[in-house]
Amino acid sequence: MCGIVGYVGDRPCRDLLIAGLEKLEYRGYDSAGVSVITDGEIDSVRAVGNLANLREAIDEHGGDGGDGGVAVAAPPATIGVAHTRWATHGRVTEENAHPHGDCADKIHIVLTGIVENHAELRKELEAEGHTFSSETDAEIVSHLIERHYKDDLAAAVRGAFAELRGHYAFVAMHLDQRDTLVAARKECPLIVGLGSDENFVASAIPAFLAETRRVLMVENGEIVTITPDGAEITDADGNPISREEDEVTWDEDAAEKGGYPTFMKKEIHEQADAVAETITDRLSGLDSVDLSGVDLDDEFLRTADRLMIVACGTSYHAGLVGRYAIEQWARVPVGIDIASEYRYRDPVSRPNDLVIGITQSGETADTLAAMRLAGEGGSKVLAITNIMGSQATRDADAVLFTRAGLEIGVAATKTFTSQVAAMYLLALRLAELRGTMPPERIAELIAAIKGLPSKIDETLAKVDKRAAAIARTHKDQRFFLYLGRHIGLPICLEGALKLKEISYIPADAYAAGEMKHGPIALLDEDTPVVCVATDSPVLDKVLSNVEEVRARGADVIAVATEGSDRVAEVADQTLFVPRTDWMLQPILAILPLQLLAYYIARENGLNVDQPRNLAKTVTVE
Ligand code: G6P
Numbered sequence: 001m002c003g004i005v006g007y008v009g010d011r012p013c014r015d016l017l018i019a020g021l022e023k024l025e026y027r028g029y030d031s032a033g034v035s036v037i038t039d040g041e042i043d044s045v046r047a048v049g050n051l052a053n054l055r056e057a058i059d060e061h062g063g064d065g066g067d068g069g070v071a072v073a074a075p076p077a078t079i080g081v082a083h084t085r086w087a088t089h090g091r092v093t094e095e096n097a098h099p100h101g102d103c104a105d106k107i108h109i110v111l112t113g114i115v116e117n118h119a120e121l122r123k124e125l126e127a128e129g130h131t132f133s134s135e136t137d138a139e140i141v142s143h144l145i146e147r148h149y150k151d152d153l154a155a156a157v158r159g160a161f162a163e164l165r166g167h168y169a170f171v172a173m174h175l176d177q178r179d180t181l182v183a184a185r186k187e188c189p190l191i192v193g194l195g196s197d198e199n200f201v202a203s204a205i206p207a208f209l210a211e212t213r214r215v216l217m218v219e220n221g222e223i224v225t226i227t228p229d230g231a232e233i234t235d236a237d238g239n240p241i242s243r244e245e246d247e248v249t250w251d252e253d254a255a256e257k258g259g260y261p262t263f264m265k266k267e268i269h270e271q272a273d274a275v276a277e278t279i280t281d282r283l284s285g286l287d288s289v290d291l292s293g294v295d296l297d298d299e300f301l302r303t304a305d306r307l308m309i310v311a312c313g314t315s316y317h318a319g320l321v322g323r324y325a326i327e328q329w330a331r332v333p334v335g336i337d338i339a340s341e342y343r344y345r346d347p348v349s350r351p352n353d354l355v356i357g358i359t360q361s362g363e364t365a366d367t368l369a370a371m372r373l374a375g376e377g378g379s380k381v382l383a384i385t386n387i388m389g390s391q392a393t394r395d396a397d398a399v400l401f402t403r404a405g406l407e408i409g410v411a412a413t414k415t416f417t418s419q420v421a422a423m424y425l426l427a428l429r430l431a432e433l434r435g436t437m438p439p440e441r442i443a444e445l446i447a448a449i450k451g452l453p454s455k456i457d458e459t460l461a462k463v464d465k466r467a468a469a470i471a472r473t474h475k476d477q478r479f480f481l482y483l484g485r486h487i488g489l490p491i492c493l494e495g496a497l498k499l500k501e502i503s504y505i506p507a508d509a510y511a512a513g514e515m516k517h518g519p520i521a522l523l524d525e526d527t528p529v530v531c532v533a534t535d536s537p538v539l540d541k542v543l544s545n546v547e548e549v550r551a552r553g554a555d556v557i558a559v560a561t562e563g564s565d566r567v568a569e570v571a572d573q574t575l576f577v578p579r580t581d582w583m584l585q586p587i588l589a590i591l592p593l594q595l596l597a598y599y600i601a602r603e604n605g606l607n608v609d610q611p612r613n614l615a616k617t618v619t620v621e
Contacts, residue, residue, distance in 0.1 A: 002098070002112040003027050003084040005207045006171040006181045009198020009228045010078055014058070017082035020200070020207035021051055026256055027204075028406030029084035030388050031097035034058070035108040036080030037178045042108050043077070046097035051084075078228075079178055081171050083110035087388055088277065088403055089118065089293075090135030100139040102146035103130055106175040107153075109145065111138040112203045113168030113188040114277060116284040121163065137281070141170055149174065154225045154238070157182040161223060161236055165284075167276055169218075171201055181226045185218045187276070192216040192224055192231045194245060199226045205248055206255040213248045264409035264502070264608045268594050269460060274404035274414040275587065276453040278421045283450055287443040289429040295398040296354075300380060302433045304354045308347075308379070309336040310370035311358035312618070314412035314497065315384075315419060319358050320490035321586045322423025328583065329437055329445075330430035339370035349377030356382045356426075360407065360415035361617040362390025371395055384422050386415050400426065409609045410616050411502050413594050416494060417456070417587050424449055424584065448581040455578045455588055463575045463592040470557055470573050471599030474528055481522060481529045482509035482593075483549070485542050487586050488532035491559075495530060495593030502608045503601035512545040523552035530593065534577065534585040535561040546570050557596070559589050 003024030007013040017034050032054045033046030047057040083098035090096040099108040115121070118137035121144065126132070130143045141160060148159030153174045167187035173180070183190055183201045193200035193208035193215055200208035201224065205215060216231055218224050222241060224233045233241045250259055260266035282290050307326060309319035316338055323334040337347075339357070343366060349355060355374035359367040362385035372395060375381045383396035386404050393399045402418035428445060431437045437445075474480075480499055482492035489511050496509035510519050512531070523529070529549045533542045543566060546556055550570060558571035561579050568574040575592035577585070601608045 002086050002203070003029065003207065004081070004110040004112050004169065004171055004203045006081045006110070006173070006183065006201040006226070007198065008079045008179060008181050008226055009195060011198060012076040013078050013080045016211070017080050018051060018055065019210065020202060021082050021084050023206035023209070023256070024084055024202075024204060025051065026406060026408060027084070027086070029086050030092045031085045031087070031094070032083060033085075033097045033099055034080060034082040035099040035173075036077035037173065037175055038077045039075065042101065042105060042175055044099055044101070044108060046094050046099070048092055048094055048097065079173060079181065081108060081110045081173055081181070086403070086405060088114060089137040089281070092388055096134045096136050098138060100134060100136065100142045102142040104146065107142050107145050107149065107172060109138065109142045109170050109172045111141055111168055111170035113186070114166045114280050115140055115164055115168055116166035116281055117164065138170070142172070145172055151176070153177050153180055153182045154223065154234070157184055157223055158236060158238055161186070167280060169203060179227050182223065183218065183226065184223045185220060187220055188273070190218040190224070192218060192226060194231065197228050199228065199231055201226055204258060209248065209250075209252065209255045215246050215248055216243050217246065262409065262609050264411055264413060264598060267407055267409050267414045268591070268598065270405065271414045271417045271460075271591070272453040272456040274402070274418045275421045275456060277403035277405075278418045279425060279449055279452070282425055283446050287439055287446065288432060289425050289446070291400065291425065291429050294382070294400045296380070296382060298433055300354070301430055303352070304332065304380075305350065305352040307332055307334045308349065308353055308355045308374065309334065309358060310339040310342045310355065310367060310374070312339050312364050312367055314416045314494060315358040315360060315367070317490045317494040317497070318416055318419035318423060319356070320493070321420045321487055322427065324487050325424055325427035325583055326430060329427045330434050331436045332430060332434070337370075339364070339366040342370045343373050347373065347377070349374040349379040351378035353379040354382060355379040356384060357392055357396065358384045358419055359392050360386040360402070360404070360412060360419065362387040362392035363617050363619050365619050368392060368395060384419060386418065410611055410614050411498055411608065416590065420587050421449070421452065445581060448584055451580065452584060452587055455580055456591065459577045459588045459591045460595075463577070464595060466575055467592050467595035468599045470575075471596055471603050475600050475603035477505065477526070477528050479522070479527060480505060480507040481519060481527055482507060482532075483512040483515060483529060483545055484509070484532035485512045485538045486536055487583065488534060488536070488542065488589065491532045491586050491589045491593065492530065494590055495532075495597065498594055498597035499600065501614055502597055502611050503604060503606060504612070505600065512542055515545060515548065520548065520552070523549060523554045525553040525555070528555045528557055530596070531556055531558045531571070532589050533558045533560050533564070533567045533571070534582065534589050535564060535579070536582045536585070543567065543570060559592050561585065
């Protein structure tokens with residue numbers, strides 16, 4: 001979830017660019033950089049850490065003369081690009097921070113997202129004599145543009161764009177074209193801000209909102225050439241596309257939330273991106289999972305006796321989904337425990353066990369303590385976390401990063417789906433190494449996982465209004481029961497947790513088969529029952545539980561797979577999610593439940609981003 005900003009106009013641009021980056025800080029980052037065209041060269045400064053570090057580096061570089069250039073330069077630089085980096089490929093170092101240049105240092109680019117085919121392109125370019133100065137996938141882009149450059153930056157960007165696979169947006173500038181920025185969009189957002197005699201381009205509107213409210217939305221697959229006089233959009237072949245400009249009406253606060261009323265809503269809608277970032281480069285092959293960035297020995301994964309998952313809250317629910325996938329696909333026994341239980345129960349941890357600590361923040365005290373305890377017992381410890389440099393990354397033997405970007409809402413949403421996606425990757429890799437699934441089945445699952453980001457967007461678009469309508473009719477209910485089986489159960493636990501934490505309505509989640517052993521006594525006409533009834537080998541069982549519920553007069557709200565009329569026939573309200581491999585349904589099934597909890601809380605006028613008594617990270621034991 002990097003941030004990019006570009007400026008071309010008549011004003012000194014260094015401070016404008018850094019002010020733009022400040023507005024993107026909420027996305028999270030671990031390094032930053034800025035490049036401007038000064039007198040005869042591109043002047044670039046990069047720094048690890050926050051923007052204060054970048055400013056310091058600029059000062060050291062000699063650029064605080066108020067001239068607008070990064071270094072002391074005359075005339076002041078009026079064109080530049082800047083970037084906040086959230087590391088994906090390559091460690092957090094100054095060399096890996098953007099902007100990245102070409103061999104002649106005449107082209108600089110900033111990129112957000114992931115270039116999937118970076119390894120093959122790097123090989124080709126190296127064979128042609130290009131030399132690289134970073135470990136990033138992004139640097140490929142500046143060298144590719146160099147390969148295509150004759151005397152027209154837009155044409156060179158089109159040439160490069162045609163060779164790139166992945167999901168990304170980038171902005172490029174060339175020393176010889178000091179009034180032109182060229183930007184391209186493949187999936188990741190890109191917006192032009194139109195000023196007078198100046199224009200901006202960025203990955204999000206807040207980056208330039210203090211300067212202009214007139215915007216041009218760049219669509220997927222388009223390339224835009226920006227000069228001080230205007231912006232011209234073309235398709236990937238250079239055919240002009242006309243686009244009406246829009247006026248942004250948000251205030252600053254809404255801008256930070258990307259136009260959504262709350263961070264939680266924004267983060268719910270960022271889930272396709274978060275999952276795509278988490279999986280894309282790791283599934284760039286058609287039939288295998290690449291976990292090479294994770295420091296785990298293949299031999300150990302092939303022979304480990306047992307896996308043990310420890311986590312808290314939402315992360316624990318992601319672990320539960322992971323257990324089903326690992327056991328079914330890789331046939332390894334998996335234990336799972338709430339970290340605060342595991343650490344106090346004198347657990348048995350053995351050298352040939354792999355203990356997996358799932359923690360989005362990487363700082364949750366109980367999870368860290370459980371991981372340490374397991375490590376002391378001799379087990380290998382893998383952290384699955386969203387935060388580079390967090391304590392979990394320092395304590396663990398190996399780290400598998402989710403790449404959800406910063407999550408500001410206290411109720412976890414996009415970090416959950418990213419964690420589930422990461423668990424699928426691990427489960428598939430284990431299956432591959434242990435030979436427990438035919439290669440065709442692995443390839444089928446890889447294809448299905450790759451399809452999840454677009455299905456997430458499809459689901460959100462389809463269920464949003466319906467979830468809001470159900471919330472309106474159920475907002476005053478005193479208690480909700482959630483029922484599910486198999487992979488539906490963790491989704492019920494997570495759905496009920498969302499409802500409890502943001503709407504303060506009591507809710508319980510139960511394995512549907514356990515209902516008859518007690519909770520059935522709770523049911524009457526005033527108890528809404530939320531059932532996860534997506535297609536699976538246990539759907540018949542779930543449906544017979546739904547009948548039991550209906551027999552007690554309770555109102556059934558079901559989450560079902562599209563086309564599953566059997567569910568719609570027995571439920572009072574059905575929220576349909578698109579069809580995918582049934583083991584992957586949890587990633588889609590949670591979405592309507594996040595929205596349901598969200599809208600119930602909003603109907604009750606509650607602050608969903610900061611619920612009472614809750615903190616984003618619990619670091620105190
Ligand atoms: C807190 C948050 C939860 C989160 C849990 C675990 O309680 O409110 O949303 O699931 O911590 O956090 P972690 O960072 O370890 O995933």
